[in-house]
Amino acid sequence: MSGTTARTSHATTELRVRRGGSGDPERYDMYRVPYEEGMSVLDALVWVRAHVDSSLAFRYGCVNANACKTCMALVDGQVAYLCTARLAPEGAQVEPLPKRPLIRDLVTDTVPDDEKL
């Protein structure tokens, strides 16, 4: 017997995501997601919504062109674009922008007041 074993395990990591709407008690959900080097936090959130929790709310438009500016949130306490923030192998905590009115989960009202109809 050689003592070697074929490895078929897939890397995973964990996302800790703030959930709920304005006025709801503070709550975080944990999601175990497949991990690939270079993936974005947005990639992981899209995976969660497709495979685990279709109710998870977040915004994005251009995926990774950094053009639409709709995917801003806090990643490990820092303001970031979810589509360009690289997911670390040890995972990340994702929260809505703290200074914008919360709509739900990671979605905040980012339209300036003077641009509202």
Ligand code: FES
């Ligand atoms: S999805 Fe467009 S800037 Fe992030």
